[in-house]
Amino acid sequence: MNEQQLVPWEPRESAIVPSSAMTPAAIIEHAQQLTKREVNQIISNFNSGHYEIASTYVWSKAIAGLCKLLSTLGMEFIGEMLQRPDINADSDITTAVTPFETISLAEDLGMVSSTEAMRLRHAYEIINHFTSIGPQDEDEAVMNPEEAISCLRTCVQNILGHPKLAVAQDFAEFRKSLEEQTFDKDDEQMASLSMSPYFYLKTILSVLLALLKTSNGAQLEHAVRNINVILPLLWKKLRKPERWQTGQTYAELYNDGKKPAVTGLKKALLKVSGFDFVPENLRSHTFTATANTVLKAHEGMNNYYNEPAPMKTLASLGTTIPSPAFPVCMTATLSVRLGNPYGFSTAAQSYAQQVMRGLSEERWKYYLDECLLGDRRILLKLLNDKPRNRWTQLVEEFELQPEFVTNRSVKNLLQASLKKDNTRIVRIAKQIYQKLIGR
Amino acid sequence: MVSSATDKNISFRSQLTGELSDFLQDENFACSETTAVLVALVAALSHYKEEGIVLSPEIYICNDITKVTSLLQGVEFIKIGHGKHNAKIAIKILKECAPLAQNGWSIFIEQLSEEFVYGVFTASNLPLALTPDEVLVGEDDESFPVVIISKLADNCVEVSGARGNRRCIHFSAVREDSPSPKDAIDKLAKSITLHVNNKYRSNTYRFVYKTLSNIFQQPHGALVVVLKRRCRKLPQSISDAVSLAKPILLVNRVSDFLTLKDNEAMIKLQATTSILAGMIHSDGIVVFRSDGAILGYRAFLNNSSHKSIAHENSGGARRRTYEALKKLVDKQNIMGVFFRSQDGYAEYYGRLDNE
Numbered sequence: 001m002n003e004q005q006l007v008p009w010e011p012r013e014s015a016i017v018p019s020s021a022m023t024p025a026a027i028i029e030h031a032q033q034l035t036k037r038e039v040n041q042i043i044s045n046f047n048s049g050h051y052e053i054a055s056t057y058v059w060s061k062a063i064a065g066l067c068k069l070l071s072t073l074g075m076e077f078i079g080e081m082l083q084r085p086d087i088n089a090d091s092d093i094t095t096a097v098t099p100f101e102t103i104s105l106a107e108d109l110g111m112v113s114s115t116e117a118m119r120l121r122h123a124y125e126i127i128n129h130f131t132s133i134g135p136q137d138e139d140e141a142v143m144n145p146e147e148a149i150s151c152l153r154t155c156v157q158n159i160l161g162h163p164k165l166a167v168a169q170d171f172a173e174f175r176k177s178l179e180e181q182t183f184d185k186d187d188e189q190m191a192s193l194s195m196s197p198y199f200y201l202k203t204i205l206s207v208l209l210a211l212l213k214t215s216n217g218a219q220l221e222h223a224v225r226n227i228n229v230i231l232p233l234l235w236k237k238l239r240k241p242e243r244w245q246t247g248q249t250y251a252e253l254y255n256d257g258k259k260p261a262v263t264g265l266k267k268a269l270l271k272v273s274g275f276d277f278v279p280e281n282l283r284s285h286t287f288t289a290t291a292n293t294v295l296k297a298h299e300g301m302n303n304y305y306n307e308p309a310p311m312k313t314l315a316s317l318g319t320t321i322p323s324p325a326f327p328v329c330m331t332a333t334l335s336v337r338l339g340n341p342y343g344f345s346t347a348a349q350s351y352a353q354q355v356m357r358g359l360s361e362e363r364w365k366y367y368l369d370e371c372l373l374g375d376r377r378i379l380l381k382l383l384n385d386k387p388r389n390r391w392t393q394l395v396e397e398f399e400l401q402p403e404f405v406t407n408r409s410v411k412n413l414l415q416a417s418l419k420k421d422n423t424r425i426v427r428i429a430k431q432i433y434q435k436l437i438g439r
Numbered sequence: 440m441v442s443s444a445t446d447k448n449i450s451f452r453s454q455l456t457g458e459l460s461d462f463l464q465d466e467n468f469a470c471s472e473t474t475a476v477l478v479a480l481v482a483a484l485s486h487y488k489e490e491g492i493v494l495s496p497e498i499y500i501c502n503d504i505t506k507v508t509s510l511l512q513g514v515e516f517i518k519i520g521h522g523k524h525n526a527k528i529a530i531k532i533l534k535e536c537a538p539l540a541q542n543g544w545s546i547f548i549e550q551l552s553e554e555f556v557y558g559v560f561t562a563s564n565l566p567l568a569l570t571p572d573e574v575l576v577g578e579d580d581e582s583f584p585v586v587i588i589s590k591l592a593d594n595c596v597e598v599s600g601a602r603g604n605r606r607c608i609h610f611s612a613v614r615e616d617s618p619s620p621k622d623a624i625d626k627l628a629k630s631i632t633l634h635v636n637n638k639y640r641s642n643t644y645r646f647v648y649k650t651l652s653n654i655f656q657q658p659h660g661a662l663v664v665v666l667k668r669r670c671r672k673l674p675q676s677i678s679d680a681v682s683l684a685k686p687i688l689l690v691n692r693v694s695d696f697l698t699l700k701d702n703e704a705m706i707k708l709q710a711t712t713s714i715l716a717g718m719i720h721s722d723g724i725v726v727f728r729s730d731g732a733i734l735g736y737r738a739f740l741n742n743s744s745h746k747s748i749a750h751e752n753s754g755g756a757r758r759r760t761y762e763a764l765k766k767l768v769d770k771q772n773i774m775g776v777f778f779r780s781q782d783g784y785a786e787y788y789g790r791l792d793n794e
């Protein structure tokens with residue numbers, strides 16, 4: 001991270017489970033959120049060799065706890081952070097948000113460190129893999145005790161071991177200040193804002209846009225004034241997906257008839273000449289919703305069987321993908337194409353190829369230069385062998401040449417991909433990812 | 440002996456030109472040609488008819504139609520013609536565009552350095568979407584100059600601008616401080632949604648206000664009664680009515696639209712607009728309830744209520760019924776009454792609070 005960059009909020013770091021705790025019993029004694037009865041049942045399953053059952057139960061308790069905390073922030077805010085217009089105040093977080101998204105939000109809001117987020121994702125992949133196995137594969141793939149203990153440790157360390165989970169204190173305070181006070185562009189906080197890592201700018205923008213959509217009265221007045229102070233400070237630094245996110249919010253507020261918020265955002269967009277990023281209509285909602293269904297299938301159980309249907313629908317929507325929906329459509333398509341560490345859905349491949357073959361050179365360039373840098377899902381896939389191999393095949397197949405892009409990191413990534421230099425691909429993907437999350 | 444009698448023609452023109460010239464200056468749109476065209480349009484629009492049919496198009500004057508429409512959603516515009524900077528073009532524009540400027544379409548006039556370009560445009564027609572004038576008019580210095588002309592009632596035209604200036608011009612003998620007909624519609628919509636659940640009140644109000652404003656674009660009189668919430672039956676005084684066996688709950692349709700955001704919910708909400716228009720255009724009184732429900736239409740005041748005031752008032756049957764209904768407010772569960780005459784003047788009388 002650049003030395004001049006300022007970090008508005010930091011993840012919590014605390015060792016709940018000592019490294020000396022090696023057995024399930026020694027680890028689980030720190031799980032303050034589990035009842036004695038639950039603890040006994042989990043240990044009993046471990047002792048009987050029922051590792052899948054024990055791990056799945058621990059995981060479901062942990063992810064439910066995380067979801068419950070995140071939902072207290074308001075579902076509109078969650079929807080804005082994930083850029084999911086299908087999530088509204090009445091959405092149920094456990095069904096609307098995938099575990100991958102839940103972990104990413106926890107990471108973004110400073111509830112877990114990026115290392116622990118990686119461990120949680122890994123735990124989820126292991127559990128998802130073993131629970132998706134059918135009777136025909138039963139003999140060749142069973143969870144081993146080390147994998148089960150690792151899942152247990154991660155869940156207790158990050159979620160179940162805490163008497164009460166909380167978002168980073170600094171983030172909670174900053175969010176509150178955006179709705180309770182009006183900033184001036186000369187305020188110290190505003191001056192430091194422009195030096196913060198990109199991820200923070202993106203989160204602050206999401207908080208403000210969510211406030212415009214949901215708040216009323218004095219809260220809305222503060223949000224309107226703050227967007228007029230903050231958007232001009234951020235605009236030049238914002239990448240196109242976040243600019244489209246702002247324009248998309250204007251379109252949604254307009255069609256929902258929210259006049260005070262539209263008037264405020266209109267002023268801010270006029271200040272930055274941002275109306276080029278306001279979509280002409282809300283057609284992108286259909287694409288976004290379908291792409292999110294693909295991602296939900298991809299990250300859920302039995303993904304190889306569940307991916308083809310929504311991927312087929314996405315491909316059938318046509319190749320003229322509206323700009324606000326383009327990043328998520330690419331994430332969904334590439335997720336299907338690259339698969340996960342255990343394989344990919346064969347039946348969904350032809351539909352993913354159909355979408356990718358329909359992309360013009362400019363659209364590929366736009367994805368690589370503007371979207372990939374913020375595409376957490378795809379960057380994390382490049383850290384695993386199988387998806388990485390499929391990525392290098394893709395770069396070759398679609399002739400994604402380094403000179404084709406302007407961003408230096410992406411240029412290097414494409415060079416390494418064409419040379420099939422795995423070590424370099426991993427290093428560059430990690431660098432981009434760390435820059436993305438500001439760690 | 441020399442006669443002192445004088446022969447004098449009185450015209451409103453010089454006063455109107457002065458007022459509108461000041462208005463354009465306040466809107467940073469000062470230009471003598473635009474003033475002349477604006478005066479001609481305002482005067483013509485106050486009573487504009489084609490083939491005997493009254494037309495009330497909304498007219499937008501701007502410097503750059505592309506920039507202006509970039510602020511709107513779902514826009515489509517069709518250029519119809521062009522002409523030199525001259526007041527005579529106003530009538531040509533109305534002749535060619537006014538018949539097209541209905542059902543969500545409006546007229547635009549783009550003032551270029553050499554000429555005017557004109558045509559029609561439309562923007563998002565979703566049930567709760569903002570209207571172009573709501574987006575373009577406000578206290579907004581950064582916006583592009585735009586002037587909007589709209590007819591509020593017969594002989595009553597409103598001119599508004601992007602910087603928030605407004606002039607309501609009455610071509611009649613009404614007092615200068617007379618309320619705009621829009622105020623009465625606003626009060627009626629507020630009263631119909633007064634007891635709607637907090638979560639959906641502002642959206643239901645918006646739907647009702649927008650729907651009624653659209654319906655009242657047509658030159659048709661109307662009488663509306665708003666009953667108190669929990670009122671299941673029509674009051675005795677207006678029991679001669681088509682009473683709906685199952686009230687139409689506007690709030691449910693609005694909440695479905697907001698939650699589901701699908702085509703079916705939108706079509707259902709738009710269908711409500713048509714049915715409400717039909718009820719208002721029928722003879723008699725339309726009956727609402729303050730929790731956003733339609734209870735009935737074609738309601739008539741019974742004889743005994745009517746007779747009591749029949750001799751006290753001049754005016755037509757609708758006005759007399761309105762006066763009689765005013766006396767029933769706060770009695771028989773009636774919370775408020777609304778009257779609109781065929782020429783566009785409107786009044787609301789009744790409660791707008793929770794008591």
